[in-house]
Amino acid sequence: MAGYFLRRLLDAIPTVLLVLTLVFIAMRILPGDPAIAALGDFATPEQLAAFRAKMGLDAPLWQQYFNFLWGVFTLDFGRSLMNNRPVLDLILYNLPFTIELTLMSVMFGVLAGVPLGVLAARHRNKAPDNAVRVFSLIGYAIPDFYLGALLLITFSLNLGWFPINGGGEGFADRIYHLILPALTLAFIKAAFLGRLTRTSLLEVLGRDYVRTAWAKGARENRVVYRHGLRNALLPLTTGLGLSTLAALSGSVAVELVFNRPGIGKLLISAIAERDYAVIQGGVVVFAMFVVLINLLMDLVYVIVDPRIQVK
Amino acid sequence: MSFAEQRPILTDEPDIPATPIAADTRLFDNIRHVIFGRISTIVASLAILLLILVALFADFIAPYDPLAQSILNVNKAPSWEHLLGTDGFGRDVLSRIIYGARNSLIFGLISPTLAALIGTTLGVVAGYFGGIVDRVVSRLIDLLLAFPELLLAIIIAAALGGGFWNIIAVLTIAYVPGFARVARAQTLAVKQEPYVEAAVAVGVRVPTIIRRHVVPNISAPIVVLMTLWVASAIRLEASLSFLGIGTQPPAPSWGNIIRDGLNNLFGTPWPIVGAGVAITCVVLAFNIIGDAIRDVLDPETA
Numbered sequence: 001m002a003g004y005f006l007r008r009l010l011d012a013i014p015t016v017l018l019v020l021t022l023v024f025i026a027m028r029i030l031p032g033d034p035a036i037a038a039l040g041d042f043a044t045p046e047q048l049a050a051f052r053a054k055m056g057l058d059a060p061l062w063q064q065y066f067n068f069l070w071g072v073f074t075l076d077f078g079r080s081l082m083n084n085r086p087v088l089d090l091i092l093y094n095l096p097f098t099i100e101l102t103l104m105s106v107m108f109g110v111l112a113g114v115p116l117g118v119l120a121a122r123h124r125n126k127a128p129d130n131a132v133r134v135f136s137l138i139g140y141a142i143p144d145f146y147l148g149a150l151l152l153i154t155f156s157l158n159l160g161w162f163p164i165n166g167g168g169e170g171f172a173d174r175i176y177h178l179i180l181p182a183l184t185l186a187f188i189k190a191a192f193l194g195r196l197t198r199t200s201l202l203e204v205l206g207r208d209y210v211r212t213a214w215a216k217g218a219r220e221n222r223v224v225y226r227h228g229l230r231n232a233l234l235p236l237t238t239g240l241g242l243s244t245l246a247a248l249s250g251s252v253a254v255e256l257v258f259n260r261p262g263i264g265k266l267l268i269s270a271i272a273e274r275d276y277a278v279i280q281g282g283v284v285v286f287a288m289f290v291v292l293i294n295l296l297m298d299l300v301y302v303i304v305d306p307r308i309q310v311k
Numbered sequence: 312m313s314f315a316e317q318r319p320i321l322t323d324e325p326d327i328p329a330t331p332i333a334a335d336t337r338l339f340d341n342i343r344h345v346i347f348g349r350i351s352t353i354v355a356s357l358a359i360l361l362l363i364l365v366a367l368f369a370d371f372i373a374p375y376d377p378l379a380q381s382i383l384n385v386n387k388a389p390s391w392e393h394l395l396g397t398d399g400f401g402r403d404v405l406s407r408i409i410y411g412a413r414n415s416l417i418f419g420l421i422s423p424t425l426a427a428l429i430g431t432t433l434g435v436v437a438g439y440f441g442g443i444v445d446r447v448v449s450r451l452i453d454l455l456l457a458f459p460e461l462l463l464a465i466i467i468a469a470a471l472g473g474g475f476w477n478i479i480a481v482l483t484i485a486y487v488p489g490f491a492r493v494a495r496a497q498t499l500a501v502k503q504e505p506y507v508e509a510a511v512a513v514g515v516r517v518p519t520i521i522r523r524h525v526v527p528n529i530s531a532p533i534v535v536l537m538t539l540w541v542a543s544a545i546r547l548e549a550s551l552s553f554l555g556i557g558t559q560p561p562a563p564s565w566g567n568i569i570r571d572g573l574n575n576l577f578g579t580p581w582p583i584v585g586a587g588v589a590i591t592c593v594v595l596a597f598n599i600i601g602d603a604i605r606d607v608l609d610p611e612t613a
Binding site: 027279 | 450459460470
């Protein structure tokens with residue numbers, strides 16, 4: 001297993017390089033001059049030249065590329081054009097807020113979604129199943145930012161149970177600020193995971209060894225959890241990984257709704273302010289997280305189902 | 312497992328099957344079945360029809376100019392004059408939502424179509440020719456599929472900026488990898504078929520083989536995927552507009568109506584509620600129809 005882990009880690013290196021290359025291409029070669037984007041259409045040629053020199057944009061493309069890679073590996077993302085603070089500081093300040101939001105919403109989503117899926121599968125085509133189906137149809141359709149806005153209006157603005165905005169200070173206060181945003185994303189995760197649990201559990205419960213388990217007189221709980229859910233874990237792991245990725249991308253809108261600090265908020269404000277260095281830093285952070293979550297998924301697969309590494 | 316084995320977030324059913332779905336002679340039967348199969352699909356079809364009519368005839372249906380501001384009528388609650396009230400600029404919310412339907416439908420239809428064209432071309436070329444082309448294309452597809460569509464769209468929008476064609480480009484790029492992957496898998500399957508071998512043996516030129524034998528036989532799943540992704544594209548456009556990197560105000564989009572509503576939180580909640588209900592219902596309707604189409608074409612996963 002250690003060998004497999006090592007191989008996966010080594011596999012991730014070219015992936016990281018490829019992702020960084022694509023980010024570089026997106027930032028530099030796509031139409032749109034960052035200097036004009038940052039300074040506006042009315043900047044004089046001298047101003048543009050000075051900006052390019054400052055940002056290292058006057059160097060040949062290959063040199064820019066290596067500077068970019070070197071910057072990422074040394075965690076040097078330059079300075080914000082708006083407030084001249086190092087981009088790394090901005091990222092490090094905002095990152096914990098995004099991570100706690102992502103983790104908390106996935107946790108809520110699993111805690112609600114998996115039992116709902118089990119409930120639906122145990123009562124297939126009966127009332128609980130139909131209720132879960134309606135719930136997941138709504139969860140698939142409702143946009144996270146709309147749900148967030150509804151929760152914000154109802155529970156913060158009208159009832160005053162939760163704070164209206166911000167990320168909170170100190171442990172308890174941060175958790176308090178986290179509840180509504182996390183519930184927003186968790187609702188959608190629960191819809192997805194509930195449906196997935198139902199589908200994969202039903203598929204497993206139709207197999208021969210489950211019938212054998214019934215036949216030898218195993219109790220229902222043992223059949224459902226020990227034989228059923230244990231073997232439905234693999235698709236659920238995929239679901240968990242996809243949920244984490246979706247929570248990460250959903251965090252951008254939710255941070256905006258609840259006016260929370262976070263990488264998404266940082267990136268979106270940077271886009272509005274045309275803060276080129278921060279945009280680049282934020283994009284790199286998101287891209288690296290996607291690679292990391294995919295890598296973790298690959299590793300968890302092996303733990304859940306040791307047969308995989310044989311392939 | 313690797314990146315390649317992941318699927319779009321919206322679906323939890325097994326993949327579109329790798330074997331090509333036979334060109335259907337009972338097309339109208341199927342369409343009838345999809346639309347009139349259940350009560351839910353009838354309602355969903357009516358909702359989609361309503362959306363299309365509203366989008367087409369927005370000029371006649373909307374009671375007010377969606378851009379007309381009025382300082383005297385700011386933040387009005389719903390009344391007979393303004394059925395959904397007015398926003399912080401005194402604009403009629405209902406009219407903005409009606410024009411927003413047009414905006415949503417345009418992006419929802421154009422970007423999956425473009426993505427299907429580009430993605431299918433890439434996938435067919437990769438699948439048919441194999442070799443280094445296939446390896447490069449597959450690697451890129453796998454990589455891009457690892458990104459959630461919204462995150463991919465945000466990253467590209469961060470580089471490109473707003474504007475109509477930029478949004479089209481962003482949404483299209485977000486869906487290209489999915490189409491390319493399905494097209495590639497289908498092409499690999501079709502390539503094995505005796506009629507392709509026969510065509511090669513007779514000496515038919517490659518472009519003709521692709522045009523006449525490959526593309527028609529892989530089109531069914533591509534079309535299914537397109538219908539499934541209309542809803543996804545509508546929601547993605549709304550998300551981008553909400554984030555301020557999609558449709559730019561004052562042009563109305565369901566996403567930026569909600570954004571305006573949030574910035575004017577102490578005004579009225581009706582812009583948020585109205586636009587949100589519109590997005591949710593439209594996406595729900597397309598999802599129900601999408602599920603029905605999949606059930607008809609692939610009954611085993613139902």
